[in-house]
Amino acid sequence: MIRLVGKPGQRGFTLIEVLFVVFILALSALIMSVVFPTSQVSRIKAAHISYATNVAQQQIEQFRSAGYSNVLCGDPVDTPLSEVPEGNQRVSVTQYADGIKKIEVTITWGGYRKVHGSTRLVTLISDHG
Numbered sequence: 001m002i003r004l005v006g007k008p009g010q011r012g013f014t015l016i017e018v019l020f021v022v023f024i025l026a027l028s029a030l031i032m033s034v035v036f037p038t039s040q041v042s043r044i045k046a047a048h049i050s051y052a053t054n055v056a057q058q059q060i061e062q063f064r065s066a067g068y069s070n071v072l073c074g075d076p077v078d079t080p081l082s083e084v085p086e087g088n089q090r091v092s093v094t095q096y097a098d099g100i101k102k103i104e105v106t107i108t109w110g111g112y113r114k115v116h117g118s119t120r121l122v123t124l125i126s127d128h129g
Helices: 015-066
Strands: 077-081 087-097 100-109 117-126
Touching: 015 087, 015 100, 015 117
Parallel strands: none
Antiparallel strands: 077 087, 087 100, 100 117
């Protein structure tokens, strides 16, 4: 059994022990108050990146499944995305070389507190036959 400082038979905590525990609790609360908002921003940003990558990948897969001859080159097309704040999708199809077309899908989003960003996927489609 641990014997506490003080008179024999007296139980309890000293003032220094109580102050030390209060200091540790205050320090822990301070650390949590700094880390929590940062983790929230990171979580939101990761969700936006994941969503944008999935949307861009689906768009590229649609072009690939359509085939080389059905993909037409032209000016970039912008489409708003309501699933992310201030979201926008830009699709660009250009002639990269003879028999090769370049498809570029860029998803951008805005937002508060450092959660704005963009994702860009590029692929090439060739004429096999």
